[in-house]
Amino acid sequence: MRNNLFLKLLIVVVFLIGACKKDSYEAPAISGMTGDTIVLNIGEKTILAPNITSVGDNSYTWMVNGKEVSSGQVNYTFVAAEPGNFEVTFKVNGKGGTNAQSFKIYVEKPIAITIDELPVVTMCDVIEITPSVTGPDRTDYEYEWAVGDSVISKKRNLSFISPEAGTYALTLRATAGKQTATSTRNITVKAAQYVRNAFTVLEYAPAPAKGHNWSIIGSAEFWKYGAEFPLTYTDFLAKATAIRKENANEALVLGSWGGSATFQFDHTVANVPGKTDLEVTATYSKLDLPAVYVAYDRNKNGKPDADEWYEIKNDDYGVEDMPEYEITFTYKKTDTDNRRIYSYFDWKDNQNKSAGGEVVHTKTFSSSMTTDGTFSTKGFFPGYNMIDIGEKKVALMDGWKSSFSRKGKRITRNLTGAAPFAQPLNIDIDMAVNSKGERVQLPGINFVKVQKVVYPMQQDGTNAEGGPIDFNMDEGRMLHVAAILDKHLKNK
Known part of the structure; x- marks a missing residue:
């Protein structure tokens, strides 16, 4: 009877010891990751800081689009140096195994504006100005043409006309998301004589x-x-x-x-x-x-x-x-x-x-x-x-x-x-x-x-x-x- 009781106690102890050893060597868990894509512009930075369980004898690796960029650090600072889609993967190696999670980052193209050289135009004549605007693929672009402090249009293409001769600096401002870009081009308007009345x-x-x-x-x-x-x-x-x-x-x-x-x-x-x-x-x-x-x-x-x-x-x-x-x-x-x-x-x-x-x-x-x-x-x-x-x-x-x-x-x-x-x-x-x-x-x-x-x-x-x-x-x-x-x- 005593032998049976001792045997049962021994089995329980062995089971508990085995269970404790199994818990000690589980793969580290990673949390704090978001499923949303992080949107950045060129030059911006973001600190990636996941949460980890079982931080004992772990090793850490960071990879960007499959290429290792850092090791030994729990946090990683991503710098947006070029446009594109990026998958930043955080990998943890521990005694209980390996775990990995990824951040998705999209770096938008910078807005670039090009206005071709403008010809001389006669006063009271309309010239159509079509700039080249490149940048991120978005639907929230806003445009603003100005001469000095005076806003003259809020469309991408400008129908420019001046009732007075002179040289004018035309500035186009384009905004999309957090980005803003400007470009300026001079236009010369020459004088002409007209009749004021619609005769x-x-x-x-x-x-x-x-x-x-x-x-x-x-x-x-x-x-x-x-x-x-x-x-x-x-x-x-x-x-x-x-x-x-x-x-x-x-x-x-x-x-x-x-x-x-x-x-x-x-x-x-x-x-x-x-x-x-x-x-x-x-x-x-x-x-x-x-x-x-x-x-x-x-x-x-x-x-x-x-x-x-x-x-x-x-x-x-x-x-x-x-x-x-x-x-x-x-x-x-x-x-x-x-x-x-x-x-x-x-x-x-x-x-x-x-x-x-x-x-x-x-x-x-x-x-x-x-x-x-x-x-x-x-x-x-x-x-x-x-x-x-x-x-x-x-x-x-x-x-x-x-x-x-x-x-x-x-x-x-x-x-x-x-x-x-x-x-x-x-x-x-x-x-x-x-x-x-x-x-x-x-x-x-x-x-x-x-x-x-x-x-x-x-x-x-x-x-x-x-x-x-x-x-x-x-x-x-x-x-x-x-x-x-x-x-x-x-x-x-």
Whole structure:
């Protein structure tokens, strides 16, 4: 019995001794390693410090991509000397065996910017500058172009334009992650002479009204003193262009709702950050703001293409009750008697419950003569003129149409108490938006379109003949557009 008990105790002791020996010689455990990749830039350092159990008679080895770089140290300082992916392995040898764990490190490529030598450019011309930017494969690149302390763009490629001659240092700053790089290149801008006013009239699309005078180039009140030019459509554009080139203040009468005109500069008006770029002088009231559209001739074809137009966002932007309104105007007839002449036209809009009516303008022959003995076009439908006073014959001049539509947005508003008068309208090209209302960054603009978009409330009443009075077609609310000036040019 005693022998059996002793034997059992001996077995337990041997087992415990064996167990203790086994624990003493297990492979060292490594902890404190992260599974995330460590991202570094060239020149940066990181200290790798794993935790180890059983630190007795261990030996340590560090390897980078399989090549031994250090031994005998528990910690290792990795220095990012070149870009690439690196696997840094920590290996421990102990009496109980070997264990190894790895750190993953990614060293990003440095950002490098190269800007080719830039040619001499003429002031108010746009030059496209495309730098070479290399660096890490990331999606968070940010760019900033500056001249001195003035930031001029936040895009990678720069559309550079200057309204003044001189030499400018262009600096591009590129940022990605923790990296930033800069590069500077000088550009020389040579002087040139331009006309400040957008004198070229590309399109004249007036909307008629009672008493409207389509042939005016200048102040509407001076119709009988030589401001009328009843010409064919092409000749009228040429005449308006020539007059506006000599005198920026000579206006065009755009008429009632939908009337517009499109003008062209002889240069590109620079979009200068933080400043207004254009000054449009027009006759309007505080409740009757005209809509202004601008276009940059990006493809250099000399005309404003449909996809190049952007609206300038103003205080009335987005309040239109009819974004796609349209009125069709149609010449009806001209009647005369011994003393008077009567001009008629119809108008009709595009709504499901269509509005429309007839507009009649009456004037005497004696009061319609200009100082040089010609018969005035005041009150005539656009393009129509008295070609034979003796025969009382009225005809449509070449290039004009007897029926046409004007399209655009409509803002319906009561204009009571807001008299129109000639006043400047300052335009910042940075306020240009696309059809979705999103801001667009334009280096400058070449074309301007001005349109009447506010439509007065319908008012009831009767005229002397007992017919309805349509105050929407009254000449007191006509839009006149005069000078359209480049505010950055100091010369003519």
